[in-house]
Each structure stands twice: as C-alpha cells, then as structure tokens.
Amino acid sequence: MILDSLLAVLAPHECLGCNTEGRLVCTTCRASLAVPDKRCYKCHEPGRSMATCAVCRPNSPLTSVQAATRYTGVGKELIHKLKFGRARSAASEIADMIADRLGLDSRMSAYRDIIIVHAPTATSRVRTRGYDQSRLVARALAVRSGIPYHPVLMRAGQNKQVGSDKAQRKTQMLSAYYPVSLRRIRGAHVLLVDDVCTTGSTLEAAASVLIRAGAARVDGIVFAKA
Ligand SMILES: [Zn+2]
Numbered sequence: 001m002i003l004d005s006l007l008a009v010l011a012p013h014e015c016l017g018c019n020t021e022g023r024l025v026c027t028t029c030r031a032s033l034a035v036p037d038k039r040c041y042k043c044h045e046p047g048r049s050m051a052t053c054a055v056c057r058p059n060s061p062l063t064s065v066q067a068a069t070r071y072t073g074v075g076k077e078l079i080h081k082l083k084f085g086r087a088r089s090a091a092s093e094i095a096d097m098i099a100d101r102l103g104l105d106s107r108m109s110a111y112r113d114i115i116i117v118h119a120p121t122a123t124s125r126v127r128t129r130g131y132d133q134s135r136l137v138a139r140a141l142a143v144r145s146g147i148p149y150h151p152v153l154m155r156a157g158q159n160k161q162v163g164s165d166k167a168q169r170k171t172q173m174l175s176a177y178y179p180v181s182l183r184r185i186r187g188a189h190v191l192l193v194d195d196v197c198t199t200g201s202t203l204e205a206a207a208s209v210l211i212r213a214g215a216a217r218v219d220g221i222v223f224a225k226a
C-alpha cells in the first residue's frame, strides 16, 4: 500500500483502456465499460433486472447480485490492478463506478438499516498480498455512498478447497465464514460487496452466514459479473 501511494506520486496513472495520462480509467473509457446482462446470477435466465429469479430464490440467500460491468476488457484489467498493484487507486475507481452505475449515493443512507459488508478474501491470499481487495472496495464504496460499512464477517484461517465434489466444496465454503457482530447484522439490509462474481458460490456462502445471523435481506454488489 505504501508502494502504491509512492507510485502515484512518482508516476501518474495511465488509462487502462486508451493510455491517456490521468486516471486509471478515463471518463470516455468509463462510459464505454460493458453493461452487465439483466439475468439471474444463479441460472442465468434473462429477466427485467439482476434479481434472483423466482425459481432460484427459495434456494438462494441472495435477493439479487448487482454488477457494474461484465468481467471483460477494461473492467477485467482494473480487477487485475486491484489484485496485483495500484490497489488503492483501483479500489476507489471501482467503488466510483459501482456507486454511479448502481445508484448507490447519499440518498441510500436515509434508510437506516442498510449496511455495507465485504465478503472477506481467503486469508492465505490476504497474507500473500498484504491486503483484502474486497475490503478496500467496500470501504471506498462506503465513503463514496455515505452508507455505513461494518466488517461483520470473518474468514476462518484455513480454506483449502480439498473437496472434489460440489457438495463438499460448498460445506467447506460455508464454514469458511463466521459473523462477528450479531447486533449489527440482526434486521439489517446488507449490501454484500465483492470484486467479482463468477459462479456466485462465494457470495452465497457469505450471505447464508449473514441470513442465519439474522440479516433481513442480502444483495450481492460486485464490480464485475462473469
Ligand atoms: Zn481511456
């Protein structure tokens, strides 16, 4: 992170899309980011929004998974920056775009029960990188939107996916998260933040823990959807 700030002083950013000097993603490239499909995250059935469809809803703890863009092009490169360098700048760009595209702004903070929670990254990866990228995005999004952020989910130390079958992996994922502040979770409408959603299993595992801990509703909020 110190290196990230130093780099920002020594070398200005170049746009990931067109190499223009200035921001990591310039205004033009930002506007041309791929718009995500309106589909259920679970069965990919097209719908009128990114809500979980009526068929999948009984088997999902997530009311919806909202994305700012698709996991492609400049959006994908920005995620790469978030994970492998310039993390702080990437996190704030990502939070800006999530807030813009999903309409998360100061009006939301009027709803007192809405909170932002991040889906913690596996501890082994946090150790290697020195930071948790989903936490960086969640915090930047809270600053940008005025919605309170509470780190109420923790991740257990070991998370090696040794299981071969799907059910076994799911059990391991479920046990990988645990809640730390029931008081904050109970009755809350949680915006569960992560950088990317691929199969949705990570968000589901974290959302299940929140629902069991008493959350009233959980929506997944990601930058990019595969
Ligand atoms: Zn550009």
Ligand SMILES: [Zn+2]
Pocket: 040, 041, 042, 043, 044, 045, 052, 053, 054, 055, 056, 057
């Ligand atoms: Zn569905």
